[in-house]
Amino acid sequence: MKWISKPKRRRISDPEALRDGLWVVGDATEEDVLEKAGISRAKGIICALPEDKDNLVVTVIARQRLPDLRIVARSVEKRFSDRMLRAGANATVSPTRIGGLRMASEAIRSSSLSPY
Numbered sequence: 001m002k003w004i005s006k007p008k009r010r011r012i013s014d015p016e017a018l019r020d021g022l023w024v025v026g027d028a029t030e031e032d033v034l035e036k037a038g039i040s041r042a043k044g045i046i047c048a049l050p051e052d053k054d055n056l057v058v059t060v061i062a063r064q065r066l067p068d069l070r071i072v073a074r075s076v077e078k079r080f081s082d083r084m085l086r087a088g089a090n091a092t093v094s095p096t097r098i099g100g101l102r103m104a105s106e107a108i109r110s111s112s113l114s115p116y
Contacts, residue, residue: 029057044070047089052080056087063088
């Protein structure tokens with residue numbers, strides 16, 4: 001598994017991970033960066049960039065290059081989730097929605113067994 005990190009956006013805390021090839025520094029919306037990360041050998045990709053528009057771009061690039069690739073994309077806004085599915089994502093996940101449902105579930109339970 002490889003990770004792509006935008007330059008200056010995130011500090012890589014483990015320099016060995018970079019040296020060992022676990023990280024590729026660059027813009028994941030660029031095809032050459034996805035190729036450096038090994039997309040042509042991938043069985044699946046998780047598009048989890050902070051912006052829905054960027055995840056949509058990665059989804060389109062990945063689907064055009066590899067029609068059989070499993071694509072899971074992060075989406076905050078419902079309209080982008082629908083677009084990502086139309087663009088070729090196999091599934092979309094909204095961390096905000098999942099978190100909200102979990103919080104509501106905790107709020108309505110009178111006694112909850114929670115690890116937190």
